[in-house]
Amino acid sequence: MMHKICPRCGSRKVKWIIPQNWSQWVCYDCDYTGPVIEGNDDLAEEIHENYLKSKNKKNKND
């Protein structure tokens, strides 16, 4: 099954905020705003894992 998912963190907690602008979405998990993508649970999980990895990498460098 396909869902709207956040392209940054893979969350499905995204909401369409501006009815006049189909490409403006907000993600409640990572504060991303912009266009979302459509994908299945496998894709969402893959994006989420990459997101966590890049987040850990960034923390290490800080």
Ligand SMILES: [Zn+2]
């Ligand atoms: Zn997100």
